[in-house]
Amino acid sequence: MSILEIKGVSKRFGGLKALDDVNISVAENAVHAIIGPNGAGKSTLLNCLVGKLIPDTGSVTFQGQSLLGIKPHQINQMGVSRVFQTPEIFGDLSVWENVLIPLFARRDGAFRMHAFETIANEADICDKAEQMLIDVNMQDKMHMHAASLSRGDKRRLEMAMCLSQEPKLLLLDEPTAGMARADTNNTIDLLKEIQASRNITMAIIEHDMHVVFSLAERVTVMAQGTPLVEDTPDNIKGHPKVQEAYLGGH
Amino acid sequence: MLGLGKKDIALFMIVALLTLLAPFILNPFPEGSELAQFNAGYPDLMQRFVIFGIFAIGFNILFGLTGYLSFGHAAFLGVGSYAAIWMMKLLTMNVIPAIIMAVIVAGLFSVLVGYISLRRSGIYFAILTLAFAQMSYALAYSVLTPITGGETGLQPKVSDPRLFDGALAEGATPQANLFGLDMGASYEMAVGNWLFTFNAGYYVAAAVMLASFYVAIRIFRSPFGIMLRAVKSNQQRMNYTGLNSKPYTLAAFVISGMYAGLAGGLMVAMDTQVGPERMFWTASGEVVLMTILGGAGTLIGPVLGAGMIKYMENIVSKINSDILHTWFAFLPDGLEDVLVAMVYPFVGKGWHLTLGIVFMLVVIFLPGGLVEGGQRIMNLFRRKKRAGDDSTPAPKSHPAE
Incomplete structure (x- = not known):
């Protein structure tokens, strides 16, 4: 099919x-x-x-x-998720935040005004993000600035971002x-x-x-x-x- | 506590402490001394510090987080001010309805301006916002004179209806108040040669500033704050991640517009006179300078930038050639005159020159603003401390095998 x-x-x-x-x-x-x-x-x-x-x-x-x-x-x-020819990630954010964003997008939709919520209280999202980084073997780089990753790691991160949405x-x-x-x-x-x-x-x-x-x-x-x-x-x-x-x- | 992490609580407590003790901290020199002119602890200036601090905190939510540079935020400050003065003319001299209405009207106006301007980004967005602000300024001066008072502006009059207040005696001046507490009321405390002024208006504005700062911290640390930073970082990835960046940017624009309206409302609460000049493009440029000077995208930076610019505007601008002569009086006459001639262009009316040089130096050497300067100094101390720790022999934690 x-x-x-x-x-x-x-x-x-x-x-x-x-x-x-x-x-x-x-x-x-x-x-x-x-x-x-x-x-x-x-x-x-x-x-x-x-x-x-x-x-x-x-x-x-x-x-x-x-x-x-x-x-x-x-x-x-x-x-439908897309991986680009040149890895498209959020370079100014940490690896951890890069994975959080697609998870929030999947759960909350295209827009949500969650201005008074704290990340720490989002246990479900945090657990999924952590597991995703473990799956792509990047857990030790979670606090790194995404822009400072090697090209291979940027690709891994981009894959992790796409996969975390379970496309x-x-x-x-x-x-x-x-x-x-x-x-x-x-x-x-x-x-x-x-x-x-x-x-x-x-x-x-x-x-x-x-x-x-x-x-x-x-x-x-x-x-x-x-x-x-x-x-x-x-x-x-x-x-x-x-x-x-x-x-x-x- | 209060939804903040440990570091944020510490930062908030420091800001709260500095704000509450500002009448002491800003008046370090005894009255009558030569350095007393550097004292900034008088109500009018302290109020400006916190009000422009609010304006810059709000602006930073848009510019610092999303990267959208608005060159027209003074329009919201002005609209907020007009809304506030009309509340004082129609309802009451109590500042609460005035401030609330200032925030609401500025918020609604920013929805309109934001919805149109955010159709473009970069320089086109900046020009659109500038155009809106200049249109507002021109309208306030001309066709909207019945609402804005034109060039002379608006102020409360005894004859205003003020539905919730009792009638004032002929010749009395309507005073802004908070449930009867006059915003101009001050308590002066003399300690030796020092004179400290505690002003009701300042503390009301300071409380509002602290609340605004708290809200800004919550926004910065929230998932919404991460989304706003994502807008700045990579909008293409954001869109391909299932997020619509437009409502996020509009929300940030409206929030920062409401902060500007709040600052405008507080300005009226402190000084009940409104004119269109506060919507002029230079006022919009000033908040951009404040944010970049302090550190765009940082929490405390805009407040520091606002403080620095307002300090220079009010203190450095007061230094004239007579004061310079008294400073350099200990030098031989010829040398004194040369030094005065060299320094004079940078003070008094030339304070903008000093500000321009400081701004250039910060942008070139400290792109992260004053906050980056502070961080570099801290890192220097930490490195020295670490080097000191390394030089002392480490205690043996394990017995020798």
Whole structure:
């Protein structure tokens, strides 16, 4: 059963056709990778999923509900979390506060005027935040300034922030971009752990074939704004169209 | 205690103690001495310290936490003042209804200004707020003269209706009071050559300031306070975390507008004369200076910044060339004149120059304001203490094996 349905999505920027009749179906609890060379339309597609862009035509539905015209915070409240290419965290806040914020957002919704409550009295939220930091092995860094973390730790923290909301769908935009091989492998391990323990559906946009073939169960290859082929990683590796459009260049 | 942590209680107690003992602390020099002009313990100035402290505490909730720099907060101060004076003209000279109405009206006005201005951020937001404040100033001067009194402003008159007060005798002056306690009433205590003044108005304003400070601490430490800091840190992540940043910024804007209204109401309670000049853009700029000078985003910084600016405005501006000559009288005549000529541009009417230099030095060397300066000094002492502790041999805690 699919959790995310993208049907006939097209998007133009002036004369440039960034997406052209994209149809992708992401199955529940699966890891679905979307790959393609630069300019294939991967990031535009992702932005259409999270409310940053509205497609010119087509539909995007999450659990049967349309995501078109809905603001990013509302899409998140529906159960969709996003990991950015460059980790987006609250750099001025501590690691601890970074994890508290999504937990409050999940419990209290998009806005709550809790100006006279104290964090210490929120035992439930504090326990969850602590457990989340233990899960991503960052408990010893909880009082650190988030901006002072290494890139790998920032990525871990961002994952922790997304996971603490117990999303149904996790969108990852090149989660290993710019990482050293060791950090990339750590991130792959972390994602595998998450997938195994939490049964979260993941849609990954990725350049690195090592990451894609380590994680994905289904792969969609895009080129020039349109999906070329969708299959299992093993079949994708040897597919002549893919060789020609993408892998052939590597 | 009171929902505060240990550190916050200590900070609050220190502020409360300093506020209560201000008539002593601000009057360290005996009357009649050459240094007596540096005494700041007179009611009018002490009231300004706490009232502008409230204004800056509120401004800091917006600017310090969310990073939105408003250049029009004096508009709320002015609107609050007008609301308060109208309460005194229509209902009673008791300051309570005046202050409450000042907060409510400033709050409502800030909803309107905030709703429109917060559609933009950064410099565009600052310009929008500045435009609103200047419009308010211009309106108060011109078309709204029937409500604001125009250039001459408003003050309570004997002929005002004042529904809840008895009629005043012809020629009497309506006095602001708190259930009969005259805001201008003072008790003077002479100790040797020192004269300390305890003013009712100051203590009312100080109590309100302490309550405002307490509310600010609670907001800073609450989940709401974390959300406001998140707005400043990364709005994109905030939106993708399921939070709508707009109501948070609007709430912070309205709270800080209400603080400004409270300060405006208290100004009227202390001095029942209101004019449009308190809405002029320089008044909005002043609260920005206060907050940055003291330390934006810190709890105590804005209060320190307000105190410093008001002290310079009232004390440094009073130093004239005669006073400088008496200071340097011990020097040979020629040298005395040279020194007076060198120092004179920085005092008296030139106090803004001194303020400008202090401001530049703080921004360049202490971006965290006076609070950062204090922290650096504390760290220096701690390091020295630690170094001292390290040099003494540590006692053996375990028997040698």
